[in-house]
Amino acid sequence: MDKLKENKKILYIGIVVLILIVVGIVGIKFYKDYQYKQTYEYKLVEHGYTLEEAKKLLDFYQKPEQLENLLSMEKNSYILELVQEKYYIHSNLSRYLEYASNNKEASTKDVIAIVNVNADYKYYEHDIPTDTSLGILINVNKYYTLPEDFEPLEISDISIRYSYEGNRISSEANDAYVSMWNAAQKSGLTLIVNSSYRDFKEQEDVYNSKKASLGQKEADKIAARPGHSEHQTGLSIDVFEMSNQSTATFKDSEAYTWLKDNAYLYGFIERYPEGKEYLTGYSAEAWHWRYVGEEVAKIIHQENITFDEYYAYYIENQA
Numbered sequence: 001m002d003k004l005k006e007n008k009k010i011l012y013i014g015i016v017v018l019i020l021i022v023v024g025i026v027g028i029k030f031y032k033d034y035q036y037k038q039t040y041e042y043k044l045v046e047h048g049y050t051l052e053e054a055k056k057l058l059d060f061y062q063k064p065e066q067l068e069n070l071l072s073m074e075k076n077s078y079i080l081e082l083v084q085e086k087y088y089i090h091s092n093l094s095r096y097l098e099y100a101s102n103n104k105e106a107s108t109k110d111v112i113a114i115v116n117v118n119a120d121y122k123y124y125e126h127d128i129p130t131d132t133s134l135g136i137l138i139n140v141n142k143y144y145t146l147p148e149d150f151e152p153l154e155i156s157d158i159s160i161r162y163s164y165e166g167n168r169i170s171s172e173a174n175d176a177y178v179s180m181w182n183a184a185q186k187s188g189l190t191l192i193v194n195s196s197y198r199d200f201k202e203q204e205d206v207y208n209s210k211k212a213s214l215g216q217k218e219a220d221k222i223a224a225r226p227g228h229s230e231h232q233t234g235l236s237i238d239v240f241e242m243s244n245q246s247t248a249t250f251k252d253s254e255a256y257t258w259l260k261d262n263a264y265l266y267g268f269i270e271r272y273p274e275g276k277e278y279l280t281g282y283s284a285e286a287w288h289w290r291y292v293g294e295e296v297a298k299i300i301h302q303e304n305i306t307f308d309e310y311y312a313y314y315i316e317n318q319a
């Protein structure tokens, strides 16, 4: 009898232990499910992304606010293509998506570049006062504007040995130009500057005279509106070679090839290259060179990007 009682007791204990184990396992599973549901992987999958897509997005996005931002937008697998691009800037995401949906023929690389440089906006309809504290890296174009009273970095005359009379640029750029001139001279080329710093008033006169003779539409194609000209920075030169000073043929000259290969070593970049008109907003100008300093010129040269793209990604985006 006692033995039977003992066995029953063991059985009850056994049952209780078993129940506890089952409850424990189920509880852990529920808890784990609960925990998983708090993860962004789960939330992204619930939002419509495949598990694989969710994992890729998580590889790229590390910050919770970026993931929340993603969840607040409609599911769009094109985002996965965008984030693979080197110059992707998260704060531009909704503009990338909008531009891409309106321009189906544009490559992903171009969607990124166009939006980064603001070319998804119309020229002169999206003015941004430019950051004038950036010194040699100041950006001026059809979106970024200089104030009328902008004072360039210390300006000095370019010696008539290297330039037509009356040309002035910032001293640092001037020194760099002289070094470049000497190097070109050693290659048998005599560079000559025919245009450089222009203040607001001078640019206004240039633009207004074009506008008076050609009308605004044509004037806008060949001259910058005052406040929008890079020449007002004191960091740009229009440079030719003694034997070729024609805007029509300079691009075919030996001097132009030399500048393309060497100017970056002296801190100058080609500002309006051929094939990049849709990013710079300007027809190609083989003669217009901009001083940005050696370090930045090297990056722009190596990565084959425009200054506008450099500015968006390396300056604004990192600020």
Ligand SMILES: [Zn+2]
Residues within 6 Å of the ligand: 195, 231, 236, 237, 238, 285, 287, 288, 289
């Ligand atoms: Zn120019």
